[in-house]
Structure formats: C-alpha cells, structure tokens
Amino acid sequence: PDIDFYELFNNPYTPAPDPTPMLPPVGVQATVLSHDTVKVSWADNSLAKNQKITDSRYYTIRWKTNIPANTKYK
Numbered sequence: 001p002d003i004d005f006y007e008l009f010n011n012p013y014t015p016a017p018d019p020t021p022m023l024p025p026v027g028v029q030a031t032v033l034s035h036d037t038v039k040v041s042w043a044d045n046s047l048a049k050n051q052k053i054t055d056s057r058y059y060t061i062r063w064k065t066n067i068p069a070n071t072k073y074k
Contacts, residue, residue, distance in 0.1 A: 022046065038063070 025042035032038055040061055047053065 023046050026045045028040065028042040030038050030040050
C-alpha cells in the first residue's frame with residue numbers, strides 16, 4: 001500500500017485524552033499484622049459486583065508514624 005508521507009508527518013499532533021479520575025475507595029480497613037506490617041483493604045467501587053479483575057492493578061500506600069522512635073511505654 002502507498003503511504004502518504006506528507007500526511008503522516010504534517011498532521012497536527014493529537015494528544016491522548018486524560019484518564020478518568022479514580023473514584024475514592026470505600027470501606028478502607030487497616031489491620032496491624034506486626035510491628036512493621038499493616039494490611040490495608042478496601043472495596044473498589046469502580047468495578048461491578050463480582051466483576052473479575054483482568055488488568056494489573058498496583059497501588060502505592062505511603063505512611064509514616066507520628067510516634068517518636070525514642071518513645072518509652074509504661
């Protein structure tokens with residue numbers, strides 16, 4: 001097939017649309033498993049009930065303690 005190089009290189013750039021913003025999580029729960037491990041779970045309300053997740057989802061959870069390291073317990 002013939003390729004129209006003029007059209008290929010001279011068409012204006014068409015940006016990709018912005019992604020849809022994520023909905024806030026529902027029912028967030030945190031369970032302490034050890035001194036340095038916390039299990040965080042929540043419901044993803046962007047999925048239909050019982051919908052199988054077919055994509056790769058990754059989440060970053062940032063946290064910090066507000067208790068100084070030199071705290072002594074009585």
